[in-house]
Amino acid sequence: MSKTPSDQELLYQVKTAADPEAYAALYDKYIQQIYRFVFFKVSSREEAEDIASEVFLKAWQYFQEGKAIKSFSGLLYRIARNSIIDWYRKRAGSQKIEALAARREAIEPGDGGRWYAELHTSLDAGVIVNALKQLKQEYQEVITLRYIDELSIEEIAEITGKRGLTVRVMIHRALKRLRQKLG
Template structure:
C-alpha cells in the first residue's frame, strides 16, 4: 500500500499531467488486491482478469476526465469502481440468465505441513469460503475488505459511503453471522 504522501503525489501526476508511468505504479501497487477482490466475487479466473483490466481502465478514464472531483483515497476509488464493475457483471449475468457457480480453487499452502494437515486446512478454508458466500452481500464485502484486503475501518467506510461506526457494526454482525453458520456445520 502506498504511503499517503506518495499516493497524493501519484494522484497529482495522473490527474494533472496524465502521467502513464505514475498510473503504472498505481497499477502495480493494487493489481493483485483488486484481482483477489474481483475473483472472490465472480468466481472465475477469466471474468476476474477481464473485470480487473476494465476496472483499471475505468479508473484511468475517471482520473483524467474528472480532474475537478476530489479523490480522498486511491484504494477507496479503486475498490468503489471494482464494486460497481462486479455489480455490472451480475446484471449482465441476470440478463443472460446464466448461473456461474464459483470454482473452489485454493492456492497451494506453503510450509512444511504433512499432507493430512494440508487437507484439513484446505477443508477448513473451503468451509469458511462456502459459509462466507451464504452471507448477505454487504457482510461479505466488509469481511473481505477488512480481513483479506486488510483495509482499515475508515477506508472501508469511505469506500462504502458509510460512517466508520456503521462499518464496525456491520463487521461485528457479519462475524457473528459467519460464526453462527460455521458452528452449524
C-alpha cells in the first residue's frame, strides 16, 4: 500500500477543510495527464498551459460551491473538455474558422504548433500524430487516455461517461481506424 493519501482522502480534506495543500497534492497527481489531454487538442504549448491551469482553478471553484463529486479525475476531464470547446469557440469567432469547429470528425491536434513541427523531426512520431489527428475526437480521446496516459478501462469509462464495454469497443475501433490511416 502506498503511503500517499488517496484521492478520496485528499478530496475529503478539500471538501471539509478547504485545505489548499490537499488540493495542491491533487494538482501534482493530475497535472501531467490533464496537460496532455489538452495538449493534443490545441495548437500550442502556451495554450495547453493556459487551459490546463484554468481547469484546476475551475475545479476548485466547483468545490467551493459545495457540489458533490464522485470522481476527481472525472471532474477534471469534464472541465478540460468544456474548456477546450470554449477555446475552439473563441478561436472560431476570432479567426473565422467556424468550419473547423463544426467539423467534429477531426479536430486537429497540435497543428501548426511548435510541438507538431518538432515531432516531425522524428518520422515515427510525425506519422502517428498525423494519423491520430485525422481520427474523430472521441477516438482521439480514448486512444490518448488508454495508451498515452495509460488509464484503465474503468477510469476512461468514468471520464467519458460511457460504459466499460462501449469504451473497449471504441478503443478497438479507434486502433483499427488508426492502423488504416497509417496504411
